Amino acid sequence: MTRIIALSGSLRSGSWNTRLARALAERAPGDCEVEVVTPAGIPLYDGDLESKEGIPSAVEALKDRIASADGLVLVTPEYNQGVPGVMKNTIDWLSRPPADISRVFGGRPVALCGATPGGAGTRSAQHALLPTLRALGAQVWPGKTLYLSRAAKVFDDQGAVIDEDIDKGLVDFIEGFHRFAAGE
Numbered sequence: 001m002t003r004i005i006a007l008s009g010s011l012r013s014g015s016w017n018t019r020l021a022r023a024l025a026e027r028a029p030g031d032c033e034v035e036v037v038t039p040a041g042i043p044l045y046d047g048d049l050e051s052k053e054g055i056p057s058a059v060e061a062l063k064d065r066i067a068s069a070d071g072l073v074l075v076t077p078e079y080n081q082g083v084p085g086v087m088k089n090t091i092d093w094l095s096r097p098p099a100d101i102s103r104v105f106g107g108r109p110v111a112l113c114g115a116t117p118g119g120a121g122t123r124s125a126q127h128a129l130l131p132t133l134r135a136l137g138a139q140v141w142p143g144k145t146l147y148l149s150r151a152a153k154v155f156d157d158q159g160a161v162i163d164e165d166i167d168k169g170l171v172d173f174i175e176g177f178h179r180f181a182a183g184e
């Protein structure tokens with residue numbers, strides 16, 4: 001069984017990115033389990049907080065989940081053509097302390113995707129994550145891109161995917177990344 005963590009970079013209850021993460025999880029092949037997580041409970045990074053209280057328990061728990069998984073999907077929203085602070089803050093906490101970076105990110109297969117209600121599909125945010133992932137030593141999946149635009153036309157109110165072409169694209173994406181994460 002291959003285990004993949006899908007981290008949505010949004011805290012919003014109606015988040016398109018969390019819906020996208022769930023849609024990928026639902027389409028994972030039988031020998032692949034995708035666990036959807038969000039940054040809920042993770043505070044703003046503060047070096048004083050880290051010095052006084054150490055790594056927050058929500059961060060430690062997420063670090064352990066990623067470290068024990070075969071792959072990580074970052075499902076990022078896009079704000080002002082960049083990575084939303086909530087997503088970057090989460091990655092920054094996950095990189096603490098530096099001695100743990102290789103356990104969490106080193107050689108870790110990472111796929112990038114994201115959703116927007118407009119036309120951009122998070123292309124800029126995904127590209128902006130690349131230097132960070134390189135700095136952390138992750139292995140970015142070069143297989144497929146997933147820039148999901150016009151999200152309101154893709155999902156219904158229950159989060160089901162109503163666009164057949166997108167449905168097939170999501171299956172291809174998670175099947176392809178599953179093979180990469182499994183080392184095939």
Ligand code: FNR
Binds near residue numbers: 010118119121
């Ligand atoms: C946005 N949004 C946005 N969309 C986009 O395609 N490119 C952008 O640069 C921006 N910029 C931006 C800035 C700020 C501050 C906000 C709040 C929003 C719209 C954004 O894609 C939309 O709010 C999504 O719904 C956010 O993702 P979730 O929360 O639905 O997952």
